[in-house]
Amino acid sequence: MRSNIGTVLITAGPTRERIDPVRFISNYSTGTFGYEIAREAKRRGKRVVLISGPTSLKAPSGVKVINAESASEMLKAVMKNLASAECVIMAAAVSDWRVRREAGSKIKRRGGAMRLELVENPDILREAGRKKHGTLVGFALETEGLEKNAARKLKEKRLDLIVANRLSSKNDVFGPGRVDVVIMDRLGNKTIVRRKTKKNLAKMVVDKALNFNI
Numbered sequence: 001m002r003s004n005i006g007t008v009l010i011t012a013g014p015t016r017e018r019i020d021p022v023r024f025i026s027n028y029s030t031g032t033f034g035y036e037i038a039r040e041a042k043r044r045g046k047r048v049v050l051i052s053g054p055t056s057l058k059a060p061s062g063v064k065v066i067n068a069e070s071a072s073e074m075l076k077a078v079m080k081n082l083a084s085a086e087c088v089i090m091a092a093a094v095s096d097w098r099v100r101r102e103a104g105s106k107i108k109r110r111g112g113a114m115r116l117e118l119v120e121n122p123d124i125l126r127e128a129g130r131k132k133h134g135t136l137v138g139f140a141l142e143t144e145g146l147e148k149n150a151a152r153k154l155k156e157k158r159l160d161l162i163v164a165n166r167l168s169s170k171n172d173v174f175g176p177g178r179v180d181v182v183i184m185d186r187l188g189n190k191t192i193v194r195r196k197t198k199k200n201l202a203k204m205v206v207d208k209a210l211n212f213n214i
């Protein structure tokens, strides 16, 4: 039997959903926060598996990186590695939709409107919550109703902890700057965090995740 002691599984970065061989749907995620979490977990002596969407970041040393382009690829990689993890932290900004039919060759202009039919992607975090092994940490990105929506996600996705981010001009969610977040756990505890660097926030989140053993 494989030991499940000491492995932290992290998702990071955006996903890309292909439209045709040259185009895709994605989002502004840079992966910074997920990579900081991976670095921090490694610093604590954990075995770290980082499942990463496309980013320009350098892999933290000593961390096993598995690249995944689309949500479907990321789901597969997560499911394969879930059972061996004591703690799972899902920081990826997974695209909620993909194109129903990816074109095999470049779509040409036809002089007029162009319709794309989108279908929902799997919710990787929810799937992990169903299989629940170790401590499960998710994120929420909201433009409104921050705490209410995050509390709902915490419960519905069967998480232990959630880090809620508000998307606003003052909160550098996607960039290298400081962020304000609210961290909530399933026991009803709430921590309000202001103007933290992603590095310091990563320390805090890893601390809370590794010490959450109820």
Ligand code: CTP
Pocket: 011, 071, 090, 091, 092, 093, 094, 095, 096, 121, 122, 123, 124, 125, 126, 137, 138, 139, 140, 141, 142, 153
């Ligand atoms: N997530 C995921 N798979 C998806 C969508 C989201 O694993 N297809 C995870 C993210 O990694 C994050 C959490 O779910 O940890 C919340 O993501 P968020 O975009 O805030 O919320 P959604 O659940 O997609 O809900 P909505 O878009 O309605 O706000």
